[in-house]
Amino acid sequence: MSRKQLSDLDFGGVARIRNLPAPVNPDEPVRQQDLNSAVEGLAWKDSCRVATQANVNLAAPGSTLDGVTLVSGDRVLVKAQTVASENGLYVWNGSAVAMTRSLDANAAAELEQAITTVEEGTSSGTSWRQSVVNFVIGTDAVTWLLFGANVGAASETSSGIAEIATQAETDGGTDDLRIVTPLKLNAWTGRVRRAQSTIGDGSATQFDVNHNFATRDVVVQVYQASGSYEQVNCDVSLPNTNTARLNFAAAPAANAYRVVVMA
Numbered sequence: 001m002s003r004k005q006l007s008d009l010d011f012g013g014v015a016r017i018r019n020l021p022a023p024v025n026p027d028e029p030v031r032q033q034d035l036n037s038a039v040e041g042l043a044w045k046d047s048c049r050v051a052t053q054a055n056v057n058l059a060a061p062g063s064t065l066d067g068v069t070l071v072s073g074d075r076v077l078v079k080a081q082t083v084a085s086e087n088g089l090y091v092w093n094g095s096a097v098a099m100t101r102s103l104d105a106n107a108a109a110e111l112e113q114a115i116t117t118v119e120e121g122t123s124s125g126t127s128w129r130q131s132v133v134n135f136v137i138g139t140d141a142v143t144w145l146l147f148g149a150n151v152g153a154a155s156e157t158s159s160g161i162a163e164i165a166t167q168a169e170t171d172g173g174t175d176d177l178r179i180v181t182p183l184k185l186n187a188w189t190g191r192v193r194r195a196q197s198t199i200g201d202g203s204a205t206q207f208d209v210n211h212n213f214a215t216r217d218v219v220v221q222v223y224q225a226s227g228s229y230e231q232v233n234c235d236v237s238l239p240n241t242n243t244a245r246l247n248f249a250a251a252p253a254a255n256a257y258r259v260v261v262m263a
Helices: 030-039 167-172 181-184
Strands: 075-078 087-093 114-117 127-130 145-149 194-199 206-210 220-224 235-240 243-249 255-260
Touching: 127 167, 167 181, 194 206, 206 255, 243 255
Parallel strands: none
Antiparallel strands: 075 087, 114 127, 127 145, 194 255, 206 243, 220 255, 235 243
């Protein structure tokens, strides 16, 4: 039995009305997300239990997706199909039964600016926005992009927040979840460094090649700078950690040899 409320309600600037259903009739109150949707031109959809992370067989999707065991009627955000026109919002009907597009997203107009939130799996807690407009469903690509504040970590299959690796993580070479900056790569302990120089003046038999690698753990190669470019042998010493010294029995001709120092 309903009761009419004929007096004003005063919440004292503290209490709030929560968990209202989505408005249907003109005289029903709207929620904050409804206002945001109206202002931004977005189409909020019911959440999906899981999102796909790679191409799936829509005709027989199996009993689990992204590690989540599904039950009939679960909504699935399909966002990583090899054929992008297959992406969309689907309903899981069984492991060997074809998934069907959700009734609220089986037309292009319903998918334009559509937003849904994922509840479980790798994309848990993230929201996704369909960005393609003026398309033909089932023919044109359907593209889902991360939306809002709850952006997840970037991966090889999903855009998101990328974390910069520390120098130690870069040197370790085992972390596959962070990105490397040019400076970290330049300072990587396993990086191959190379210095080169052309030597020979027709009179000198000793040449110092400064590589500035701050180590004696280097490999020095000398080869002809023309003709057949054959490697040649000479005496090589390392007088300090930044220099390779080459000594020849006879003075090389002008610019006769190339020297490469690698560390």
